[in-house]
Amino acid sequence: MRIANENVSLQADFLRVLPDYTLADNVGSAYSVHRYIVDAHLGGPEGLAKARHMLTQRGLRLILDFVPNHVAPDHPWAFERPEYFVQGTHEDLAQASNAFFEVSGTVIAHGRDPYFPPWPDVAQLNAFSPGLRRAVGETLNLVVEQCDGIRCDMAMLLLNHIFEHTWNGRVGEHPPEEYWREVISAVRLQHPNALFLAEVYWDLEWELLQLGFDYCYDKRLYERLEHDSAESIRLHLTAGLDYQDKLV
Known part of the structure; x- marks a missing residue:
């Protein structure tokens, strides 16, 4: 804000x-989400339902945004489920107050990715927490009841190897199952037709598609259009259609 x-x-x-x-x-x-409920400023759940109905009448489907990596510092989980978050110590807080904050005696990390400083307006979720994964599945099942699909912000940050690299030493070894395979499977048990779209960078599109996403951002094409030659764009578009059809 x-x-x-x-x-x-x-x-x-x-x-x-x-x-x-x-x-x-x-x-x-x-990106600093307190709850996945439409705010009254924007019409509340009733306003969203009306908007979705109007889109359906026009042959359009509604995609809602989900931010998996972090939540607002005042999210109810920060007070009720601190084990869902990447945690630090009071010594960490004293040494790096820009990277940590305290909630009810628990020191929680601010959200970040591997290459940039912490984002001070968000709290970092622990993608390796089994409880968090279950809670995210439950949350998304509620969200997808109000739409036709989910666009997942910075989805690659939750890949086991990326998350382990980002939070090396603070979250332990990664679990045997990937976050997205577990979460998407939980949603599709109740909503088999739910569509999942990943925002993804670092050439990790194929990896996320294998974990259950229907579509991924084609960031590489965007970069070629902005910076590269026509020949590089042509070569990019020679990739197999079974792959290209999954990129947007």
Whole structure:
């Protein structure tokens, strides 16, 4: 929220799309999620159901966003289920207050990826926690009842080898099963037609497709269109259609 209110470039983009935009219209960060319930500012669950119905009448399906790597620092789990989070010590907090915060006596890590500093507006979930995986499956089953599919933010961060690398020494060895295979399977037991779309970078698209995702971002094509030659784009598009058909 602070970034959106202070970044001049973002402000210009907001005003270009929404000429009557004001700072009061920014009610929070889309990536610092307190609960997966539509806020009353946006019409609540009833408003979402109405919007979905209108989309269906037009032959369109509704995809909702899910942020698997982290939640808001005031998410109920931070108070009720601290074992769902990557934790630190009070010494960690004293030495790196930008990377940790305290909730009811428990020191919790701020969210991050392997290459950038911590994000101060979010709390890092522990993808290796069996309890968290079950809770995420339950949460997504509730979300998918309100839509036709889920777009998963930065999905590659939850891959066992990526998560272990990011949090080396704090989360132990990875479990035998991949996070996404476990979570997606739990959802499809109740909603077999639920569609899963992964935001993914670092050439990990194929790996996520093997874990149950229906589609992945084609980040490499985007980068080639922006920076590379026409020949590199042509070669990119010669990949097998069985793979390309899964990229968006």
